[in-house]
Amino acid sequence: MTTTPTVTAARQRPEPWPRSFRLLYAASLIDGIGFHVGQLAVPVLAVSLLAASPGQVGVLAALSTAAFLLIGLPAGVWVDRLPRRAVLITADFTRAALVASVPLAWWAGWLSIPQLYLVVLLTGVGTVFADVAAQSCLPELVGRNRLVAANSLMMSTGATMQIAGRGLGGLVVQTLTAPIAIVLDAVAYVASGTILSRVRTGAPQRPATGTTGGFVRQLSTGVRHVTGNQLLRPLAVSTASINLTMQLTTTMLPVVFLCELGLGAAALGLFLGVGGLGALLGALSARPLAERIGHGRSLWLPGLLVAPLGGSVALIDNGPMLWVAAFGWLMLAWRTGIGNVIGVSLRQSVTPDGLLGRMNATFRFLLTGALTIGAIVAGVLAQYADVRTALVVGALANGLTWLPVFCSPLRTLHRPPTVD
Structure with missing residues (x-):
């Protein structure tokens, strides 16, 4: 009887995260700041120093995610075959070298729009492998029973870095110029890769599921796992639609603000x-919301609630409308933050270990490919109509992105099934 309080306290005390997960978390923390600084600095540099047109800004945004369309699916097969820690480290150091070439070319007087095109495209290749490997190794590092908690922590940290990185990026660009901001991005990649070199993943990686039949068959197994699953298919359609419509707005915001x-x-x-x-608030509220109303409702109900607010972003202007648009942007990002945590946890829960790389690559292909398409559409609309048209189309379409989940078995799912 004397041990009861101790047992109760032990049950209430959160279990510490494994050391390798803490290292992955720290690397993501540093990497996130640099990534968002660079993501802001590159289009600002293009517009302010190279006089890029709206169409060229759209091409830059499209090329930054085009790698997911070009190699997104085969990357999943490679990640399932290769040590994921080595993939993460190589991706970070490669991206550091590519990003560092931009300020070096600027200081030498050689920087051009074509070089920016090439750098963002190749950096995107590194991001493909880094993102797929990071999400694929997470179940091994924390266990499947802690995926929602781990993803909530990772996504909330990512959202925090989005705030800090973009805010810092804006200040650095304003005071020290865009090339200096891009230097910070390169340094962050080096620091992240150094930290990841200390991660230990334990037992050797198991052979991938469905290895018979060669590369093409392995690739198609991952695609069929996503497109043939009644839970993953509507999730992929809804999330890809969100990415595409949000990208219509994000791509043109530098042009709206600066020009x-x-x-x-x-x-x-x-x-x-x-x-x-907003994404941070969404990531923090995702877990309690899912426990209260279920995972399925957490994926579609916030989208329905915030749909009317998307129009305020399209009406952004100086004065009061700037504040109204900022609130609308906050709420759209809140919805996205919730969906990221619940959606990624659902994907990892229903996918066997040997398919994680290919599943994540298939999702990345669809979701980031949607960003590429959104950037292209934004550039075309802005170039041949006007910037506001891109914002309006994005706002109207975003208001419908919750429907694929609502019209599927996900609608009332309380808790996702799990596999070994």
């Missing part, structure tokens, strides 16, 4: 940082 509203990079960074705050 149309006459505001500086710092104001743009703060506005985008508001979106990071």
Whole structure:
């Protein structure tokens, strides 16, 4: 009887995270700051120093995610075959070298739009492998029973870095120029890769499921796992739609702030940082919301509730409408933050270990491919109609992105099934 309080306290005390997960978390923390600084600095550099047109800004945004369309699916097969820790480290150091070439070329007087195109495309290749490997090794590092908690921590940290990175990026660009901000991005990749070199994943990676039949068959197994699953298929359609519609807005915001509203990079960074705050709030509220109303309702109900607010972002202007648009942006990002945590946890829960790389690669192919398409559509609309048209189309379409989940078995799912 005397041990009861101790047992109760032990049950209430959170179990510490494994050391390798803490290292992965720290690397993501540093990497996130650099990534968001660079993501803001590159289009600002293109517009302010190289006089890029709206169409060229759209191409830059499209190329930054085009790698997921070009190699996204085969990357999953390679990640399932290779040591994931080595993939993560190689991706970080490669991206550091590519990003560092931008400020070096600027200082030498050689920087051009074509070089920016090439750098963002090749950096995107590294991001393909890094993202797929990171999400695929998470179940091994924390266990499947802690996936929602681990993803909530990772996503909330990512959202925090979005706030800090874009806010810092705006200030650095405003005060020290965009090339200096891009230097911070390169340094962050080096620091992240150094930390990841200390991660230990334990037992050797098991052979991938469905290895017979060669590369093509392994690839198609991962695709069929996503497209043939009644839970994963509507999730993929809904999330890809969210990415595409949000990208229509995000791609044109630098043009709106710098050219149309006459505001500086710092104001743009703060506005985008508001979106990071919304994503953070969404990531933090995802777990309690899912426990209260179920995982399925958490994926579609927030989208229905915030749908009317998307129009306020399309009406952004100086004065009060800037604040109204910022609130709308906050709420759209809040919805996205919830969906990221619940959706990624669902994907990992219903996928066997040997298919994780290919499943994540298939999702990345669809979701980031949607970003590429959204950026292209935004550039075309802005170039041949106007910037506001891109914002309006994005707002109207975003209001419908919850429907694929609502019209599927996910609608009332309380808790996702798990596999070994």
